[in-house]
Amino acid sequence: MPWIQLTISAPEKHAPLIGDMLEGNGAMAVTYRDAQDNPIFEPPIGELVYWQETLVTGLFPAETNMQPIIANLQKSSYFKNGLQYKTDQLEDKDWEREWMDNFHPIQFGKRLWVCPSWRDIPDPSAVNIMLDPGMAFGTGTHPTTALCLGWLDGQDLSAKTVVDFGCGSGILAIGALLLGAKRAVGIDIDQQALIASKENAERNGVAEQLEVYLPANQPVLKADVVVANILAGPLQELASVISDYVADDGELVMSGILERQIADVQAAYAEHFDFSPAQIKEGWVMLHAKRKR
Template identity: 35%
Template sequence: MFELRLLCGESQVEAVSEALEALDALSVSVEDADAQTDAEQALFGEPGLPPPREGWQRSRVLALFGQRAAAEEAARLLAAQDFFADGQVQGIEEVPEQDWVRLTQSQFAPVEITPEFWIVPSWHEPPAQARRVIRLDPGLAFGTGTHPTTRMCLRWIARQPLHGRRVLDYGCGSGILAIGAALHGAPEVDAVDIDPAAVQATLDNASANGVELRAGLPEAAQGRYEVVLANILATPLKVLAPLLCGHVAPGGELVLAGILERQADELAQAYAPWLRLDVADTEDGWILMTGQR
């Protein structure tokens, strides 16, 4: 495998990236060419929204090709394009062969939720102190336990008496919250998502963990629940306020995540007609909000 390294301005990044993809690059990535220097630029965007800019003032574009000849041809063709007039070809380097499966797996270690509750990929042994374990490998659906919002939801689940309580996981992704609720004693768990791939992932993950739950599209959520969990993002959570609150049984609890600290007031206002939301947990700038019907 061979890596073509290019330097270009912010305005060129999109055109260069599209050209590399058209030239059959196996992957294209962009990074700040001034990273780790005084000229480094912070480039932040809202979760779930497109980045504010396509690249940095000085962007390094890296493209992988299977053969050196393909990388050389891509460099030659790019150099002749008007949109790359101010760009530079910095070189082509061979990328050493690696065990990519093992390398990928090494990035996903067991995740502690509580000292007794862990998320453990299938290639790891559970820690000795683990009493409850969710076996979950990275997949297409959101929710592997590495994100603060997922961890906060699971911490909340681990500290609740769920025996005899009907639970809804709205926007289930991988099904991790639904599985966590089932493992902590919830006798009836429904998990719904707008993405059919997430529904299938939830069913597969539930089977792998030996728990029973129902999974389907949003219309599969029927009636009221003693616990409603929704780990999405602030904007859809505001839109869903009437629907989610309508699924909370009297005396039941609503648990919301995917919310930044600065969004607490707007979420509280959106849900005020039905219940009072309070911040129950916080981690790395994210918050967990809960309320009782």
Template identity: 40%
Template sequence: MDNQVWVEVSVVVSPESAESVSELFSRYTDSVVVEQGVEFRGPDDRGTPYGPCRVCAFLDLDDRLETTKRKISEGLWYLSRIRSDIPEPTFRTIEDQNWMESWKQFYHPVFVGEKIQVLPAWIENQHPEKLAIRIEPTMAFGTGTHPTTQLSLMLTELYVRPGEPFIDVGSGSGILSIAAILLGAREALGIDIDEESMRSGRENAERNGVADRITFTRRTIPELMADGEALNEAPVVIANILTPILEALFDVGMADLVAPGGVLLLSGILTDQDERIRRAAEGRGLTFEKRLLIEDWAGYAFRKAR
């Protein structure tokens, strides 16, 4: 079957103008997207939109295309009489692809620490001397390519001991829980609020033959702490999440998951957020032990008193 072809129309405008442009585009297609940057402005900020918006729409390549393009251009011209920031539109042709296959060319084995390699699921293992974690990249975070995931894997390799349990807060693709089991952990618990992460984690655990030793749950930390039957304490607890969320997790008891004498491993932290994360950890009775760096990202180990 021939690949479908669309024409993308886009403009970059202020947030105030984005709604008007979106309404105009929606007269001609249901495929309208608004993109805008996000920044974190404080420990309680979950993300604040900032900067200009890119509004784009996708038009069918059919016999009405030229008429539609003209009407959109005219509509934007009239809007520009009211709002001065509205430019002329940009049109470009986009050919549909089999993305499930085409993006695979960008994934390659990633070697982390001394023992670990992260393999895309479809690539043959050329280094059997390494522990191979096979991951199918999906929407869930954690494919091994990002510095924060690599820092987390390095810390996991350093601190996991055979026969001990492991807790992974914000488990995403399940890569850290899988690594812990392959490194000898007795069992692992992956915690995440996202249903896609639950599905991805379970599938990746099956793919690596460790599904019977990893439990994935959407329960909150307070819910786990209140359940005397669940795994709610471990000598190694890890969280690879952005700093504002790590600070919020401290507030709901993340440090309580760490067994006496155990370690809390943290990643997802920019190097200029060092003081913030140390203050949050030390405020819960944890002591700084180790810091690893890759580019602008840092990973930490904090020790809990016995």
């Protein structure tokens, strides 16, 4: 399927919100790059802090009418000095190549590395997730995935059962299995994500321990750890479904939340969960909670 790629130059601190706006307008995937390393726009006249700009790129299906989306962005107060944007038509193979060029091994916490399957492993003695995200979300480059991986890295997951709600590429479920979990269940509304998760699990030798499901078929079970990196809206709508997966002494980790959405998400879970202080990275939030006793 060919794609339209919309690339916007945004102030670094607003980049997550711009990415959120692109997703809210139908982007299938959003990536972030430092504008200094990837200059494609002329610096605005008189603008001395160009290096603080981030290139936010949204990938849209080819049939998308981009004009209303661009008009919406132009109205936003983030672009009071003018919206700098560029659209390109992309074939699947170009998108894949773009990912491949921009995706390098990254370390999370003390033990965990995410390594693109086509690159060399920097530290063979580490816990290495070999990953090829395909069209599914989840390479570790997004702050929400990074926050969840960092949390998983700090846990003793030996023999634990983990539910990865919104599994995308399977990165969190596979990371948990490689860190010692005995069983992981990935759930996603996107069939491509389930395929990518299974392929990545094979690549990492943990396919037998990972089951994947569409929500319509999701199993009934209690998990020691539930990670849900989806957006604040679905986290609130699915509060009872997600809560039901958490065992009595289990833990819940949620991300995909913006700072201004913390209170609403916590309120949806407050009856049954006690929250630790929020962890924040580049405007994105990870919430950790334990079931109330």
